[in-house]
Amino acid sequence: xxxxxxRYTRYxxxxxxxxxTYLEKRLCVRVIENPVLVRRQADGRYCFWAAVxxxxxxxxxxxxxxxxxxxxxxxxxxxxxx
Numbered sequence: 001x002x003x004x005x006x007r008y009t010r011y012x013x014x015x016x017x018x019x020x021t022y023l024e025k026r027l028c029v030r031v032i033e034n035p036v037l038v039r040r041q042a043d044g045r046y047c048f049w050a051a052v053x054x055x056x057x058x059x060x061x062x063x064x065x066x067x068x069x070x071x072x073x074x075x076x077x078x079x080x081x082x
């Protein structure tokens with residue numbers, strides 16, 4: 001896991017991590033590096049999904065900017081069905 005290559009938006013640092021106390025940066029990086037699904041949004045951002053054992057196997061969705069290394073948002077995705 002190469003946490004050093006990843007960046008974080010101000011929104012992620014100030015809002016997402018504060019509101020979603022279950023999140024850790026290392027989990028977000030792990031999802032990006034080992035996704036089960038990746039999709040590009042219409043606005044150019046990317047969504048990465050992976051099951052996270054530490055969260056009971058639920059899927060974490062991590063949203064990056066177009067560069068795929070700047071993390072902007074992350075949340076448990078209750079709607080993902082595999």
